[in-house]
Amino acid sequence: MKSPQLGFVLALWLKSAASIEGSGYSNATIDVDVAIIGGGSGGIHSAIQLKDAGARVLVLEKKDQIGGHAETYINKETGVVNNIGVSVFEDTDVVKRYFARLGVPTSSVSASPPSTLYDFELGIPIPPPDEGAQQAILAAAKAYSQNVLSKYGWLDQGYFLPDPVPEELYMPIGDLAAKYNFTALLPIMARFNWHFGNQTKVPALYGIKDFGPDFLRSTFGQLIVSGTGNTRSLYDAALKELGSSVLLSTTILAVNRHSTGVTLLVSQNGMVKTIRAKKLLVAIPPTLQSLKSFDLSRSERALFSRFSSLGYFTGVARVPGWNSRSLANVGAFTPFHQPLIPGSRAFRATGTPDEFYFGVGFPTDQVADEDGKAVVRRQLATLAEAGAIPAAAGDAVTFSASSFHMPFNVRVGAADIKKGFYAELLALQGSRNTYWTGAAWAGHNSALVWKFNEGTIVPAIKEDLGLEHQLPLSWNSHLHLTPWMLTTISGVKH
Ligand SMILES: Cc1cc2nc3c(=O)[nH]c(=O)nc-3n(C[C@H](O)[C@H](O)[C@H](O)COP(=O)(O)OP(=O)(O)OC[C@H]3O[C@@H](n4cnc5c(N)ncnc54)[C@H](O)[C@@H]3O)c2cc1C
Structure with missing residues (x-):
């Protein structure tokens, strides 16, 4: 033109x-x-x-x-700082060099195992992974590294795809996992890449991109956070x-x-x-x-x-008597135990006793704050009925800070x-x-x-x-x- x-x-x-x-x-x-x-x-x-x-x-x-x-909520009374957007980074030289260039200290954290698990839609408590399940996750991570990252690890640098594009990169990540025996890793991939999308449909390209060699190493080792x-x-x-x-x-x-x-x-x-x-x-x-x-x-x-893209609603909410609970959402009967979407990732303690962090995924970016808040209220009500959190939490909740991150996960x-x-x-x-x-x-x-x-x-x-x-x-x-x-x-x- x-x-x-x-x-x-x-x-x-x-x-x-x-x-x-x-x-x-x-x-x-x-x-x-x-x-x-x-x-x-x-x-x-x-x-x-x-x-x-x-x-x-x-x-x-x-x-x-x-x-x-990168958004932060600071509670005015307690001074507790909560990152309600970007919070952790891969442990790489690129990250360390950038923080050092700007004179900002870093510290390392281990990815903590999920707290109490519930299906937030059904109100069903889910047992934490036992020794056998943990071994299966480690075996899956090894299979993924040996069979997938060995071939496609360069994706970390960008979408520099060969021509023709290998079929393995556009088949659903769930199918690639079945092919290479790393299905047990899928819940971990979804947990650390919230909100990832439906793993039975999302092309493997994005699964690998979101869980490359440095990310795999960091999630099973140390992640970097701002030292402040x-x-x-x-x-x-x-x-x-x-x-x-x-x-x-x-x-x-x-x-x-x-x-x-x-x-x-x-x-x-x-x-x-x-x-x-x-x-x-x-x-x-x-x-x-x-x-x-x-x-x-x-x-x-x-x-x-x-x-096209997804929507991701995050923030901090308050329920009287919350008492520093942390709950993570697991789909009891869904493929790869992914939480149902629209739905929350977790309600996580913030350090201020009545406040908790939430992150709600949506399959589209055509949503508004009220849609996000409605999901939080609905899932709180379900969990309250199951006795996991204070009764009437769904009605009592107030929102201290919230942000809709859109468009999120821009993909084809x-x-x-x-x-x-x-x-x-x-x-x-x-x-x-x-x-x-x-x-x-x-x-x-x-x-x-x-x-x-x-x-x-x-x-x-x-x-x-x-x-x-x-x-x-x-x-x-x-x-x-x-x-x-x-x-x-x-x-x-x-
Ligand atoms: C809730 C959430 C949590 C995340 N957590 C992590 C994490 O812990 N670790 C991690 O590594 N990654 C995390 N990510 C991924 C993170 O989004 C990316 O790392 C990074 O922000 C993407 O960078 P970007 O520059 O593309 O977009 P952004 O960082 O979003 O920057 C785009 C900027 O452009 C501005 N802008 C948009 N339109 C216009 C316009 N028309 N004119 C002028 N300015 C405009 C926006 O206001 C924004 O400041 C998270 C993402 C979300 C949504």
Whole structure:
């Protein structure tokens, strides 16, 4: 598609800016090397890396804080801190290096075994896994590692799929588990990747992506947490570091990508600003809804329209007399004992006696806070009737903090994976002066997003800008580099 003339587009923008009620139009034009849309996990990490490489960056974030899904609730009376979004990280050099770069301490934690188990829909108590079940899980983890990760462990680096795509990657993860004898691992995969989706249907590609070699090692060993107990410490430090290179509460009005760079029109606090950048890095979910102010090409639109996503509602609630209980939800009669969805993952003690954390999964992102709260109330009522929690908890519950994380788990179906969707998606990298990062490109796991940034996106942007770059050792030394990875890294445009 031919790019519209910049002058014409700007004239239109100026007209639209003047018509925004109460807005001022700032004549000042901000010139940067890289404009980054989205100040979440992927956007902020790449901003720090690019700044360190000498690039002038500007992060444009729609909310009044950076950090994306990293949200925290602090009880005003007890001061207890609860991460109601991102809380743990894989134990990898990429993660440790990033925390160290921002001067935020880390500590290690072991994944604790689930507390008291109940089927939250049926109110049935479930016995904890006995010695035999635990041995079965360990045997399944070994089978998974030997038969699956040995073949597909490189997926940790990104969706660099071979052509043709192996059938094993688009069959349901439940079927792959049956083929390679790791069915006993599926409940663990679902527990640590809440909210994962239905394991009888979700393509194995996503199961492996969400449970790669580093994640497997970390869940059976040590995970990393912020040493302050608050994941947001990372983003407080990043904001300090980036200073005026972050524009909060900013709305993207229009994006024009042209032959010499990218021009953006944005509004912040009623002021309209023009940003000119050599390169654009998009670090928001690539759905048509999120990208509605973009000048999408036909192929971008066609690809992004294939995505669908899930909803994930989290927060902290209060029930008088809760008394620091922790309950985890297990499906008594469901495949792989996955909790029924819509449904909760767990009601977990927070450290404040009457408060508990909740996380509710939905099969769609077309839901609202009230839908999430209704599920919590319904399951509390069931558990109260079963005598697991205070009577009338379903009526007595109040919500101290809540957040709907949508779109979550942005994915495509098996047929698209088979047809080579990810090869086409990756071919967008670098074209029209635009790069893309975030969970849809790297997996819903901060460590994977940062790995993708370090291994692929940041080196490619540096190369494109003429900034010196060296591939990180961890990337080059032990990995199987597919043609897609090599072309992306070497900055070859498609
Ligand atoms: C509840 C929950 C818990 C999780 N827990 C963990 C965990 O413990 N460990 C882990 O590694 N991963 C966890 N994840 C996965 C986590 O989502 C990813 O690691 C990471 O947040 C994905 O990064 P991202 O940059 O793609 O998205 P985000 O971090 O969500 O960042 C996207 C950013 O873009 C902004 N934005 C969106 N649209 C626009 C727009 N139009 N203009 C400007 N800005 C915009 C958003 O406000 C947001 O700040 C969790 C996810 C959820 C939902």
